[in-house]
Amino acid sequence: MAINSTVSSDGAELTISVEGRFDFSAHQDFRRSYESLDTPPRIYRVDMRETTYLDSSALGMLLLLRDHAGGDTSAVKIVNCNPDVKKILTISNFEQLFTVQ
Amino acid sequence: MADCPALKILIADDTQADRMILESIVKQEGHTVVIADDGLDAVQKFSQEQPDIVLLDALMPNLDGFGAARQIRALAGENLVPIIFLTSLTDTESLVQCLDAGGDDFLQKPYNRVILQAKIKAFNRMREMHATMLVQRDQIVKHNNQLIQEQTIAKQVFDKVAHSGCLDASNVKHYVSPRAVFNGDVLVAALRPSGNMMVLLGDFTGHGLPAAIGGMPLASTFYGMVHKGFALTDILGEINAKLKTILPTGVFCCATFLEFNFRERTMTAWNGGLPDSFIYRQKSKTVEAITSRHLPLGVVPNSQLKVDCQHFELAVGDRCYLWSDGIHEARNKSGDMFGEKGLRAVFHQQPPPEQIFDEIMHAVTNFIGDGEVDDDLSLVEISMAAPDQVESQTMPRFPSPTPGLMEWSLDFEVKPSTFRYFDPLPLLLSVITEVPGLRSHSGSLYTILAELYSNALEHGVLNLDSALKQSSEGFAEYYNLRAQRLRNARRGYIRFHLSHDSREEGGRLLIRVVDSGDGFNHQLWIEDQRQGRGYSGRGIPLIRNMCESLHYRGKGNEVEVVYRWANELLKAG
Numbered sequence A: 001m002a003i004n005s006t007v008s009s010d011g012a013e014l015t016i017s018v019e020g021r022f023d024f025s026a027h028q029d030f031r032r033s034y035e036s037l038d039t040p041p042r043i044y045r046v047d048m049r050e051t052t053y054l055d056s057s058a059l060g061m062l063l064l065l066r067d068h069a070g071g072d073t074s075a076v077k078i079v080n081c082n083p084d085v086k087k088i089l090t091i092s093n094f095e096q097l098f099t100v101q
Numbered sequence B: 001m002a003d004c005p006a007l008k009i010l011i012a013d014d015t016q017a018d019r020m021i022l023e024s025i026v027k028q029e030g031h032t033v034v035i036a037d038d039g040l041d042a043v044q045k046f047s048q049e050q051p052d053i054v055l056l057d058a059l060m061p062n063l064d065g066f067g068a069a070r071q072i073r074a075l076a077g078e079n080l081v082p083i084i085f086l087t088s089l090t091d092t093e094s095l096v097q098c099l100d101a102g103g104d105d106f107l108q109k110p111y112n113r114v115i116l117q118a119k120i121k122a123f124n125r126m127r128e129m130h131a132t133m134l135v136q137r138d139q140i141v142k143h144n145n146q147l148i149q150e151q152t153i154a155k156q157v158f159d160k161v162a163h164s165g166c167l168d169a170s171n172v173k174h175y176v177s178p179r180a181v182f183n184g185d186v187l188v189a190a191l192r193p194s195g196n197m198m199v200l201l202g203d204f205t206g207h208g209l210p211a212a213i214g215g216m217p218l219a220s221t222f223y224g225m226v227h228k229g230f231a232l233t234d235i236l237g238e239i240n241a242k243l244k245t246i247l248p249t250g251v252f253c254c255a256t257f258l259e260f261n262f263r264e265r266t267m268t269a270w271n272g273g274l275p276d277s278f279i280y281r282q283k284s285k286t287v288e289a290i291t292s293r294h295l296p297l298g299v300v301p302n303s304q305l306k307v308d309c310q311h312f313e314l315a316v317g318d319r320c321y322l323w324s325d326g327i328h329e330a331r332n333k334s335g336d337m338f339g340e341k342g343l344r345a346v347f348h349q350q351p352p353p354e355q356i357f358d359e360i361m362h363a364v365t366n367f368i369g370d371g372e373v374d375d376d377l378s379l380v381e382i383s384m385a386a387p388d389q390v391e392s393q394t395m396p397r398f399p400s401p402t403p404g405l406m407e408w409s410l411d412f413e414v415k416p417s418t419f420r421y422f423d424p425l426p427l428l429l430s431v432i433t434e435v436p437g438l439r440s441h442s443g444s445l446y447t448i449l450a451e452l453y454s455n456a457l458e459h460g461v462l463n464l465d466s467a468l469k470q471s472s473e474g475f476a477e478y479y480n481l482r483a484q485r486l487r488n489a490r491r492g493y494i495r496f497h498l499s500h501d502s503r504e505e506g507g508r509l510l511i512r513v514v515d516s517g518d519g520f521n522h523q524l525w526i527e528d529q530r531q532g533r534g535y536s537g538r539g540i541p542l543i544r545n546m547c548e549s550l551h552y553r554g555k556g557n558e559v560e561v562v563y564r565w566a567n568e569l570l571k572a573g
Helices: A024-035 A056-068 A083-091 B016-028 B039-049 B065-076 B092-100 B113-162 B208-213 B215-228 B232-246 B339-348 B353-368 B416-421 B425-432 B436-461 B466-470 B472-488 B522-530 B539-546 B568-572
Strands: A002-007 A013-022 A043-047 A051-054 A076-079 B008-012 B032-036 B053-057 B083-087 B105-108 B172-176 B185-191 B197-204 B253-261 B266-272 B277-281 B286-290 B310-313 B319-323 B378-383 B408-414 B494-503 B506-515 B549-553 B558-566
Touching: A002 A024, A013 A024, A013 A056, A024 A056, A043 A056, A051 A083, A056 A076, B008 B016, B008 B039, B016 B032, B016 B053, B016 B113, B032 B039, B039 B053, B039 B065, B053 B065, B053 B113, B065 B083, B065 B092, B083 B092, B092 B105, B105 B113, B113 B185, B113 B208, B113 B215, B172 B185, B185 B215, B185 B378, B197 B215, B197 B319, B197 B378, B208 B215, B215 B232, B215 B425, B232 B253, B232 B266, B253 B319, B266 B277, B277 B339, B286 B310, B310 B472, B319 B353, B339 B353, B353 B378, B416 B436, B416 B472, B425 B436, B425 B494, B436 B494, B436 B506, B436 B539, B436 B558, B466 B472, B539 B549
Parallel strands: A013 A043, A013 A051, A043 A076, B008 B032, B008 B053, B053 B083, B083 B105
Antiparallel strands: A002 A013, B172 B378, B185 B197, B197 B253, B253 B266, B266 B310, B277 B286, B277 B319, B319 B378, B408 B494, B494 B506, B506 B558, B549 B558
16 A cells, blocks of 8 residues: 655646555555645545555545545546446445546 | 663572672672572572572582573563573583573673673663563553453443344344444344334444444434334435534445335335345346445435435345445455355355345355454345234334323324425324324324325325336336426425324224325225225225225315224223
């Protein structure tokens, strides 16, 4: 499990990449990746290209990010999901809360 | 180097000169010295004086240093008492032997004062570290015991709250492993006053106590509302609102909520975030999935919660299976997951229906094998049964009669803004059951009120044709239309008139329901019913059985029933 984050050059977009299993052990790192920024970005991208598995506490972390990003007015995209990850997001109907690509 | 506190040091040497040299070096550092002149003496002095560090000559009469070291080790138990061998031997083998015999180090003669002092300091640090470790270990053991004890008590409380319902019913099989409880699984089931069974399986996010704790408000809301006869959607809304308020963001509850109507043999389902539940059709031996269509509970406020349900017709003997993701995520030794594939495989083998539950448990346990030691399984099976075959020890019970409503009447009108969002039945039922003798009749009364109200609403106000329900497609269509028309309803009313007389031997309750609809040709319809024609309208013959009389009036938009009851306390006396 590893969390990496990068901010676009204009500071408008934060990309958080999650590598390996996305579960409770990622909690601290995941939060730090968006709470440590001085200027809040406009768009948040969670990149799941390297994510092998997602558990329900990870869904909780995504909700925390959504709240942090402004709740109903937030722009949080979850991108590059593999079929397993996508399935978990679908079962939870998180497409209603996030842009899943 | 940190200063070394004053220690008590045992020096065992059979040569007096060597002893004196050592003693003076050690004393200069401010330590206390205990002297022994052979191995046996050393062991004895050790148990008397309990020194902090032991300096042992390897070769001594009576008992040599190696033997003494072994006995001292045994006496010291789990305390670390560093033993340093004193030796004039220099060959590698002898030095290794010192360490093999349980020594921590050796010191070669002639003694080097500086090295000896440094070693005493170093071993004292090790001794202190070991002592700290022992204290911390004891704390961890204590905390762990306390945690296990707390969890045991918490589980007892939790079981009482969560399992006070009708999970014991004859048509229900369930298994929730202890570990699953502390991973946030909760299973509740109860009977509505109408006799319908409601079952909710929930899975809170996270692990341990934080996950389990949300089960308490969920269970108490569920039982409180089901017993009072609230509708599934109302209960969902209430649980969602409660969880959304009390749980922090990121903690929520994936849930499947089913309601079984044994009389009409229908099942209503809502799934938010749990893996597909299965319906097993006994006749065709096929499996139908109840797929998650909603967000889990406690994620969005009620204004955004969707409570539309799926409706299924079942035959007696059809079975529904609910599970949390613990079964899907059960891993074997090589880390593969059991998954939905594993579940489908069990059904594919077509075991006898009454063995499916056990076969699933068996398949999961076999699959795990020597994998995970801790199981995290929640599984429940509910069978569609004839109403009189559903038996539970915990049928709703009511407190003994006390003086209450005797003679009274009530007029109550429901208008569109109300029947769009509000189920008036629990309110009316709670008024009626204020009549002491009628409390034990709440099941029948609820059924009567519910049938009359839904007829008035669906066929009267919403003008829905029950002929639609004659086919399976129409059945779903009917409920879609119902939801749609209810949303758009702007006009209409349903009026209840209730009046009641009490006598010593019992009482008489009159219920009149009038709706704003066009009515129907009730003379013809009653004739049809008598001939046994028609698929729908099963409600009315049932009410006829429960009541003294049932009459349609006017153009058919008005129905009146009389319910007569006998005072059971009197009968018993």
